[in-house]
Amino acid sequence: MTTVYIGSKNSHTGKTFFTIGLGLALIERGIDIGYIKPFGKTLIKKGKDIVDEDALFIKEALNLKEPIPIMSPFVYTFEYQNAIYEGVISNARQKVMDAYNEMKSKQLILIGGGADLFEGTVLDIDGLSIIKETNAKTIIVDTWISELTLDTFVSHKQLLGENFLGAIINKVPANLYNHVKQKAVPFLNSKGITVFGVFKKDKVLEAITVRQLIEVLNGGVLCCEDKLDEFVENFSVGAMDVDTALSYFRKISNKAVITGAHRTDIQLMAMETSTKCIILTGGLFTNDVVIGRAKQKGIPIISVSTDTFTTVEKIEKIMGKTMIREKSKVTRSKEIIDNDFDMDTFLKSIGLS
Numbered sequence: 001m002t003t004v005y006i007g008s009k010n011s012h013t014g015k016t017f018f019t020i021g022l023g024l025a026l027i028e029r030g031i032d033i034g035y036i037k038p039f040g041k042t043l044i045k046k047g048k049d050i051v052d053e054d055a056l057f058i059k060e061a062l063n064l065k066e067p068i069p070i071m072s073p074f075v076y077t078f079e080y081q082n083a084i085y086e087g088v089i090s091n092a093r094q095k096v097m098d099a100y101n102e103m104k105s106k107q108l109i110l111i112g113g114g115a116d117l118f119e120g121t122v123l124d125i126d127g128l129s130i131i132k133e134t135n136a137k138t139i140i141v142d143t144w145i146s147e148l149t150l151d152t153f154v155s156h157k158q159l160l161g162e163n164f165l166g167a168i169i170n171k172v173p174a175n176l177y178n179h180v181k182q183k184a185v186p187f188l189n190s191k192g193i194t195v196f197g198v199f200k201k202d203k204v205l206e207a208i209t210v211r212q213l214i215e216v217l218n219g220g221v222l223c224c225e226d227k228l229d230e231f232v233e234n235f236s237v238g239a240m241d242v243d244t245a246l247s248y249f250r251k252i253s254n255k256a257v258i259t260g261a262h263r264t265d266i267q268l269m270a271m272e273t274s275t276k277c278i279i280l281t282g283g284l285f286t287n288d289v290v291i292g293r294a295k296q297k298g299i300p301i302i303s304v305s306t307d308t309f310t311t312v313e314k315i316e317k318i319m320g321k322t323m324i325r326e327k328s329k330v331t332r333s334k335e336i337i338d339n340d341f342d343m344d345t346f347l348k349s350i351g352l353s
Helices: 015-028 053-062 078-086 092-102 127-134 149-163 174-190 210-217 242-250 264-270 288-297 308-318 327-340 343-349
Strands: 002-007 033-036 043-046 049-052 108-112 137-143 164-172 195-200 220-223 234-237 255-260 275-281 301-303
Touching: 002 015, 002 127, 015 033, 015 053, 015 108, 015 137, 015 327, 033 053, 033 092, 043 053, 049 053, 053 108, 092 127, 108 127, 127 149, 137 149, 149 164, 149 174, 164 174, 164 343, 174 195, 195 327, 210 275, 210 301, 210 308, 220 288, 234 308, 242 264, 255 264, 255 308, 264 275, 264 288, 275 308, 288 301
Parallel strands: 002 108, 002 137, 033 108, 137 164, 164 195, 234 255, 255 275, 275 301
Antiparallel strands: 043 049, 220 301
16 A cells, blocks of 8 residues: 655645546556545535535545545534644544545555645644654645745655655746746756646636635626636726727636626626626626626626725635636546646656556
8 A cells, every 4th residue: 555645835736636637547547546634624514424625525526435534534623623722632633544544455545635734733633743654655736936936845855854755836827837847847856856747827727617706705696697607717807998998808818807886888898808707896786788788698797795906805815726626627637637747757656657
């Protein structure tokens, strides 16, 4: 049995996307895999169980047979938050290790890491201690920001020693992709760090559905409820004068336009370009002319109670946080692994070539 821990230095680097794509590619090669998320934070109810949402999604995406309580043995509920101060959570580590031991018949166990290697230290289920006890080889996934991203991989190699396996550089802007491949990868190689993959920032994975936007913004739908599963890739604030709006909107595809309810000129102009939805701020509605045109075009109009600044702020907080729970994104994850992940080197490095 081989164990691979998938970690990072912070949240939203793409660990879930990478795990699903890697898992699908391994299963396709006939490798019997298991998955465990030691520290669950995004909670969801499944039958009688409260489990981690990512773990449940990975179970379903990979069609894994283990019961979900085995894959998600510990979730950080409100009760556990309070119990920390009372010192009655000593069973967290035991739950995780019992679940891990249930999967020892697998060829390969993938462990989903937390936001960083230290998360869960108080509960004794932090990444560092889990890696040590399971002797897991560790892949670190990080988003390319700048040359400072190199610090992530060098420091984790120093921290983990022989348990460090290699790096995934994710969400690389297209204009920097060649630079990262030609400069960053050779540099990391010179430091003894294997880079298994360099993944470009992907529009499909970065996109969010109109329905998810409504949930995030707590908005109401004024029309075109049948178009809520369309993907939004870009955002634009419609605050310009109408003379420049058309040329501006034409440059941005598959967008959501955020504007005041009184700017009917902007709303109508946006609908003549590649627009997936219009978000009206301030809790107000638009007129029947705009609603009629939106119905003709099949473009949902959403009304939110917040002002434009607050609405943009909420959207900015979710941008770059891949919401992968759609079938098209699962398929895309597998495609990226097939095209840009060095599977042969990976399997050889863990003794499964």
